[in-house]
Amino acid sequence: MDKIVRAWVDGWVLSRGAAPPVVEPWGYTVDVGQAEHVTRHVFGATNDEVEEAAVRKVAEGVTGTGVWLKVFAEPSTVGAWLGEGWWIDPEPGYLMSVPLAGPSEGAGTEGAAPDGYRLRTWSRGGVTRVMVAAPDGSWAARGQIAPTGETAVVDQIETAERHRRRGLGRLVMGTLARAAVARGAETGVLAGTPEGRALYESLGWRVEAALTSARFTGARTDSDHQG
Incomplete structure (x- = not known):
């Protein structure tokens, strides 16, 4: 298989x-x-x-x-x-994958949240989650990653429609990638939608199937x- x-x-x-x-x-x-x-x-x-x-x-x-x-x-x-x-x-x-060698390899980019936005990261039960809150405190973006040894699965990447095109997706992906690398993961895997494919490919992900x-x-x- x-x-x-x-x-x-x-x-x-x-x-x-x-x-x-x-x-x-x-x-x-x-x-x-x-x-x-x-x-x-x-x-x-x-x-x-x-x-x-x-x-x-x-x-x-x-x-x-x-x-x-x-x-x-x-x-x-x-x-x-x-x-x-x-x-x-x-x-x-x-089904997509990417080497998680670091931000320079396309897994994500370094950077803080845009002015007024708040980034929060936490881990529980082996899963790292990222949330971005908007300036008014409402939900803006989220995602999570589950490392299982050398691979880590990115899951539930979402950005609220009114907060798109502000780099939040790249911020979430980069934050998750760095968390997985810190836990020893070398390859990222995800199942993406047509809407998300453009973002992932811009970060170096490739379609496997x-x-x-x-x-x-x-x-x-x-x-x-x-x-």
């Missing part, structure tokens, strides 16, 4: 407080424990190595709502492999087919 996928699974589990991953012949099963995200099945292969037969078999075995599939291939490809009852995110995600996210909503009925 792909090492970057395993690194992402391990870091995501730590970051979100999910159950330890169960290794499957085709990848990993992770129990999350939320009503709309009960369990996720993450396939261990990427790109051309993803097997249609494996995806179909796992998808056909899902009967409960709130179960997710994470497949490292384009949605247009994976969608044709899934039966009724699956909602597929129309926008692809991206597309990511399709699909959630089982239940078998479709006749009424579901009506306009």
Whole structure:
């Protein structure tokens, strides 16, 4: 199985407080424990190595709502492999990585928060979190990182819409990268959105594979087919 996928699974589990991953012949099963995200099945292969037969078999075995599939291939490809009852995110995600050699290598940039903003960093349970508060005290940006040895997974990077284009995303990413390096991590891994991809690539991250996210909503009925 792909090492970057395993690194992402391990870091995501730590970051979100999910159950330890169960290794499957085709990848990993992770129990999350939320009503709309009960369990996720993450396939261990990427790109051309993803097997249609494996995806179909796992998808056909899902009967409960709130179960997710994470497949490292384009949605247009994976969608044709899934039966009724699956909602597929129309926008692809991206599995990305970067060397965490330091800010000069593109993991982030040094710098303080812009005038009036407040940066706060703390660690708990192996996860480092960063928050940026706006001048009025409201939330402006956030993110977290979960080191698991030589790799660290960046997770839940967000910037409030009215505070974008002020360098807060770069500030959060750089702060998280330095925290992970201090704990011995050498490679950063994340699953990004199309919106976040531009920021990450500007910081030296590279795309390893597309990511399709699909959630089982239940078998479709006749009424579901009506306009």
